Amino acid sequence: YWSDNGELVCVATEDDMYMLRYNAEKADGTPEDEDGFEDAFEVVGEVSDKIMTGVWVGDCFIYTNSENRLNYHVGGEIVTISHLDRTQYILGYIAKDSKLYLGDKDLNVTSFALKTAVLEYQTAVMRQDFETADQILPNIEEEYRTRVAQFLEKQGFKEQAMAVSVDPAHKFELALSLNDFKTAYQLAEEHGSEQRWKQIS
Numbered sequence: 356y357w358s359d360n361g362e363l364v365c366v367a368t369e370d371d372m373y374m375l376r377y378n379a380e381k382a383d384g385t386p387e388d389e390d391g392f393e394d395a396f397e398v399v400g401e402v403s404d405k406i407m408t409g410v411w412v413g414d415c416f417i418y419t420n421s422e423n424r425l426n427y428h429v430g431g432e433i434v435t436i437s438h439l440d441r442t443q444y445i446l447g448y449i450a451k452d453s454k455l456y457l458g459d460k461d462l463n464v465t466s467f468a469l470k471t472a473v474l475e476y477q478t479a480v481m482r483q484d485f486e487t488a489d490q491i492l493p494n495i496e497e498e499y500r501t502r503v504a505q506f507l508e509k510q511g512f513k514e515q516a517m518a519v520s521v522d523p524a525h526k527f528e529l530a531l532s533l534n535d536f537k538t539a540y541q542l543a544e545e546h547g548s549e550q551r552w553k554q555i556s
Contacts, residue, residue, distance in 0.1 A: 358411035363399075365416050367406040374400035374416065374428065400431050408445040410455075412469070413478035417455060419445060425457070425467065429477045430510055436467060473499050477506055485515065497521055504529075 356365040366373045375396040404426075409418035415429040423439040436455075443457040443465060453471040458464045472494040479488035495503060504520035507513070508529065517529040523542055530539035 356409045356411065356416065358414070358416075363411060363414060363416075364396075365406075365409060365411075365418075367409070370403060370405055372402050372404060372406050372418075372428075373398060374402075400428060402428060402433060404433075407442070410445050410448055412448050412450075412471075412474050414481045415474045415478060417445065417448065417469075419443060419457070425455075427474075429474070430481045430506070432506060432509060436469070470495070470499055473503060476503060480507060480510060480512065480515075488515075492519065501525055 356367070358364070361379070362377055364375050364377060366375060376399050378395050378397065404418075405421035407419045407421060409416055411417075412427075415427045417425070417427040417436070419425055419439065419442075423442055425436040425439055425443075427434050427436060439457075441459055443459045446456040446458050446464065448455045448469070450471065452466075453469055454466045455469050456464055456466050472491055476488050476491045476495060479485070479491060492503075501520050501522040504516040504522070504525060507516035507519060513529055513533055517526060517533065517535075517538075520526045520529065523545065527539055527542040530536070530542060
């Protein structure tokens with residue numbers, strides 16, 4: 356499964372999938388040995404899952420698996436979109452509708468709304484293009500902000516996560532981990548509990 360821009364590929368085996376980033380510059384010229392251009396591919400992810408069908412949306416790989424789950428993989432994270440009630444196959448993604456279409460063997464078609472802004476934001480973060488990510492952020496509804504902040508935190512971008520999160524408990528934990536005791540103190544005062552005061556002390 357190749358991404359539209361030709362930079363990413365998912366290689367699926369019977370029980371695993373490997374996400375590889377392709378560097379065309381390293382595949383220029385004649386290969387030095389019979390193995391070809393090994394340096395042209397960098398492993399960016401490995402997941403133990405049996406893929407049935409898949410499609411790339413930006414740097415997010417959306418797929419169905421043998422357990423009838425609709426998931427996506429981005430930045431080493433697996434997010435479940437839906438638990439399907441039957442075996443379905445991805446037909447495609449239409450960006451202008453922000454919808455993913457699946458079909459089953461009886462020719463029934465199901466659509467799933469995907470928050471394109473969330474996928475685009477996560478893609479920009481994976482490319483460390485925070486200028487683009489900041490432009491996309493206003494398009495992400497508040498109810499998805501904490502999920503985005505948790506994604507940022509897992510990628511090691513705690514300061515950005517702190518700015519994005521709308522969950523006071525999450526912000527408090529981030530403030531402590533960043534040694535930002537002033538913010539942690541303010542959050543403890545606003546949404547205080549005995550446990551939070553103990554954590555600060």
